[in-house]
Amino acid sequence: EDQVTQSPEALRLQEGESSSLNCSYTVSGLRGLFWYRQDPGKGPEFLFTLYSAGEEKEKERLKATLTKKESFLHITAPKPEDSATYLCAVQLLYNFNKFYFGSGTKLNVKP
């Protein structure tokens, strides 16, 4: 069964305190892994796509990495404006229209 698990469910950091969010997945075939940011009352906003193990993408304080079983979203020296829920999703190789989402990690960065 295809599934995506994110951990931790919630994470509280002090401003400047770096950490990582985990997304582990079990799928029959992976076409791509996506990271999204979701602010309260808004729709998910696309951050990164990773297609193959060993691939890395960076954007400001965020860096996403991918292995054959999991992905990490590393947050370096976070700021309060990084507070949001971060979602990961996998796209299936045999059906590009199938995206399975994890339940997200709610990040709170305190000043």
Add this chain to the structure above:
Amino acid sequence: NAGVTQTPKFQVLKTGQSMTLQCAQDMNHNSMYWYRQDPGMGLRLIYYSASEGTTDKGEVPNGYNVSRLNKREFSLRLESAAPSQTSVYFCASSDEGQMNTEAFFGQGTRLTVV
């Protein structure tokens, strides 16, 4: 840059009432999706449409119907609303077949069924 537009943003229904959620995208994407988001459960796919004129069931299709009216518009209908359908509904679109196939989301419709 409108992207994906959903209407309405909020709705309260009584059990048994019907309603249609509207979605339109202006990115010329082939694929469109309807998801629901419930606390602790992430986004779950209700229905999707890979192209104009086609629709397919996702993970949780029971109690819903969809119509792909044209390439831009994809609607979700609740024929007889139930309290279990209280949720936040998101429409999304993507352009699979291209290199970048990420989905773009609307702002959501918060639906309460009492």
